[in-house]
Amino acid sequence: MLEKSRRKGDDTRERILAVAEAAVLAKGFAGTSIDEIIAEVGITKSGFFYHFKDKSELAKGMMLRYLAQDRVVLDQLFQRGDDLNNDPLHGFLVGLKLFAEMFADLPGAHPGCLAASFAYQDQPFNRDIRALNSDGILAWRTRFRERFEMIAEIYPPKQKVDFDALADMAATLVEGGLVLGRMLNDSSVLPKQILLYRDFVQMIFSGGK
């Protein structure tokens, strides 16, 4: 019954990950201590080490959790865009609008991207984590590029555009927007950037109309 029933420990593990995520987003990974996490979760340190053999395995768990959430949220969002509008360009534009609204509505003053917070960590910081991080970005790139190719069949762009770079631009603006939002303590930076990105995509495929 290991894989089917919900075991007690799954809950604790999940709570550790959730608490750790909030802390790491606020103070960085190196700045977040295990003591701090277990105090909030309400277990002992040995309890923590039962679930994660060391701190970098916690990081790995966090990344996996984060990437899975991210994927689901994004898929739902762009699916909704397409449901409302069955043209690939306009569905995408609606998706971007929903995306911007999502960031505008997020509760905390500055939500953060775990990946970025890990990016400025120690270099040999577990190959696994870097690989996960990289896979996440590349998946995003592929999905957006495929979409641009679909759109281009219907709306051929006037000038040649590097679709991979244009796809990366979304992730770039998200990561950068979170950094700027944090620096300026202004959570409106990111949604505004996403809307500019939307304008850019629109201009490319429909000539600014």
Added chain:
Amino acid sequence: MLEKSRRKGDDTRERILAVAEAAVLAKGFAGTSIDEIIAEVGITKSGFFYHFKDKSELAKGMMLRYLAQDRVVLDQLFQRGDDLNNDPLHGFLVGLKLFAEMFADLPGAHPGCLAASFAYQDQPFNRDIRALNSDGILAWRTRFRERFEMIAEIYPPKQKVDFDALADMAATLVEGGLVLGRMLNDSSVLPKQILLYRDFVQMIFSGGK
């Protein structure tokens, strides 16, 4: 003679800052130890504390140094753009191209932005440092916005654009591009994003021609 002659300690201080910058960009601030820095500089720990009363004063020193460098480099760059071309739009576009080339030519695999590396640090991490960070971004915003206003007098854009957001987009792409470049271990991400930004600016002001 305190303010005129070059005192011996200025040199050591500068070396500490340079070594610390490289280390922090590679491993984050919390991940960089004072022991590590002094080993490379070749002084004792007390020597370090003679120059900086604590670690967060080191961070402040690094930010000041970084912002000053940043300002000089950027000014030179866009000045060169304007020298080559006395139209405000085309001068700016040339400046952006030079900017992209600068990032493409940088020696290390991934150069980094100190500011971003500090952004994912502890929240109450010295108000001074956050303020410096924020000032740097806002200065950049103002300079770009003023440029856009100059350009718009000659090339009125077809649709209304938020110049502040468009100005922020440059900094956003730089910060985000550094993060993505780090994650993907691909230093070509940032220059490509800057060139896309250049295309966007061009489209806005001259309608894609």
Added chain:
DNA sequence: TGTACATCAGTGAACGCGCGTTCACTGATGTAC
């Protein structure tokens, strides 16, 4: 249904190391008279 054993989900105490910080002191250079 009862007993024996295995696994799960932890506890509690101890560890050693590295970290940022302090403090009393010092040799070299600068300045006043």
Added chain:
DNA sequence: TGTACATCAGTGAACGCGCGTTCACTGATGTAC
């Protein structure tokens, strides 16, 4: 020009605390026969 004092740019040793990690143990639940 010589002497007295001040400042600069550090040294060397010690500190205590918090960190990640280990290890022997345990009570509750699950499984086999």
